Amino acid sequence: MQAKIAVLIPCFNEEPTIGKVVDDFRRALPEATVYVFDNMSTDRTAEIAAEHGATVQRVKLQGKGQVVAKMMETVSADIHLMVDGDDTYPAEDALRLIQPILDDEADMVVGTRLEQHSDEAFRPLHVIGNRLVRGLINVVFRCGLTDIMSGYRAYTAYLARNVPVTAVGFEVETELTLQTLYHGFVIKEVPVHYRQRPEGSESKLRTFRDGSRVLWTIFNIFRSARPITFFGSLAILWMLLGALAAMPGILQYIDHRKVESFPLLFVGVGLVILSFxxxxxxxxxxxxxxxxxEITSLMRKAGGPRRSG
Structure with missing residues (x-):
């Protein structure tokens, strides 16, 4: 049975580009249904998308994370192909993203941008930030990913049903990657081309605001997914600080059978207790x-096979 494919385009004020994006993906994937999830744009994004043949759904809650969550909840298709509406990702790469899922090699395929991008496509700080976040995630989650924040990715309907999305803004791609890893799904990366936004199209990404949200997302998921590592590291830190604080009092007692540094000793004992x-x-x-x-695994088994068809 042929897989049912849905192209999902989250949008906010993409009037200059949305028509071309819809047309390109309808040509590249003629059997797919193209959905535009409009985040209450103040321009003609929704009208233009509908005129070009897309199925338009409006999402009232503001933020890309809200839109992605809505897409994953409401669309019924075997494979979801998510792409931004700013015409930075070529539709010609769509089949290469979908193929590993059709071949049962992956649950999510991420289009990696860092190898094949135009010089103008990335701001210098974005390249540095992406690489720092990538390095942090690869160390913490013991993986070898090359692009964490790509907005061009395909995933199965099964993954969409079983991976939670709680992010509000542009940190959603990072959360999708981390949640996919945490829940035991397989990620494969495929290099894709990444080009500069066309003239008249403005980025909604705010480097420092959204960068801080990405780091906060990593922190929260690391704390939840690796509690032994996270709290164990804190325990070691508190124990070392406690030992350093208590050491003068301990040495005084050994040498003179009395303690003069009671405040430091109390701090040290408190830190040791905090360590435990x-x-x-x-x-x-x-x-x-x-x-x-264990419970999630049993629920997934009861819910049916990972793939349909």
């Missing part, structure tokens, strides 16, 4: 994670 509390929290959360994964 942190370690205990990590162990408890790890046990809860194991149980939750």
């Amino acid at each position: 509390i942190s370690a205990s929290i990590g162990i408890l959360l790890h046990a809860m994670n194991v149980r939750i994964k």
